Amino acid sequence: MNKIKQKKVIALVAHDHRKKDMMEWVAYNWKELVPHTLMCTGTTGKLVQETIHEKCAENEIIPPDVVRLKSGPLGGDQQLGAFISEGKVDMLIFFWDPMQPQPHDVDVKALLRISTLYNIPVATNRSTADFIISSKLFHQQYAPIIKDYSSYIMRDVKM
Template identity: 75%
Template sequence: MKKKKNIAIVAHDNRKKDIMEWVSFNWNELAQHNLICTGTTGKLVEEALIEKCAANGVVPPTVARLKSGPLGGDQQLGALIVEGKVDILIFFWDPMQPQPHDVDVKALLRITVLYNLPTASNRSTADFLVSSELFHESYQPILKDYSGYIKRDVDLG
């Protein structure tokens, strides 16, 4: 990871207010990085950052917007993680509401673990991430070697 991170921000509908409060509170930290968001979350994040940055004379960060989660945005984000184009995921998901794309959400979270990506699923964890000394520094995560899994013998019976 370079000093300037690619940070993905995602929030389910019932958590959009929470993510917007968090983004507004942490706008100065986020403004120093590239942001990637799914659907409506991207629109809301972009609006909040433009407002905060303008009020403080700061250039707002780039916000790349993917499709909405249920329309494939979670899968797009997973592909970006696999390609090494995402450094951190902030994903305020709703633990109380079933989602039409629950399998995509589970797959996205699985990929973050597989690729050892720092991931926050609530405000406390997100606060710890942005306040870490590593947030604005270069960092090389240790990736598990899966070559044995890839090269395994498969019994085709």
Template identity: 75%
Template sequence: MKKKKNIGIVAHDNRKKDIMEWVAFNWKELRQHDLICTGTTGKLVEDALKEKCEEHGEVPPTVTRLKSGPLGGDQQLGAMICEGKVDILIFFWDPMQPQPHDVDVKALLRITVLYNIPTASNRSTADFMVTSELFHEEYEPILKDYRSYITRDVDME
């Protein structure tokens, strides 16, 4: 992980207000990194950062917008994690609302664990993450070696 991180930001509909407040509060930390967002969240994040940065004469960060979560954005983000293109995930998900793409959400969270990606699912964890001294430093996560799983014998009977 380089100093300049690729940060995934996702928020379910009922958590978009929360993510916008968090982004506006942490704009100074986020502007130093590249952001990757799903659908509508990406537009909201882009607008909020642009406003804050212009207010203070700063350049807003790059925001890459993927598809909306239910239209494949969660899967796109998961694929980027597998390819080593995402370093951190901030995902404000709604535990009280069933999601039509719940299996995609579960798969995305599984991939973050599999690839040892720091993941915040609420504001407190996200606050701790962006205030960590590691947030702006190089960091080499320890990845589990899955070679024995990949090269295992498979019984084809």
């Protein structure tokens, strides 16, 4: 059973039309994010790193690690999904844009599916992200219940 550690790996993803919202959210919540490792796709990672480093510099605090993956449409969503399936990501904050068609919609759906499959907290909008980050569970270790898929893996497949 994977445990969500007290020091978490938080994935931050934002579609182009939601990057401004994400940076405002990061700037507002930077103190809550500093103790954790942040993992981001593409440009979101660059912007998160700049935003959080600026806030930390102003307050003379060491910034958190920001792991930058590829851009979502270039495979970053799939990289992130792999990290989730390996138990290396504890939660996903994904400000997606429901009003814009995405060239990688299938990757977005797969990322949300794998997050649900592995039962990690997911926020797809600012309100839910606020609820997650303000939860008392955010600041402690947590053991989510992971469904046992061994019977699916061991099923008899006829050829």
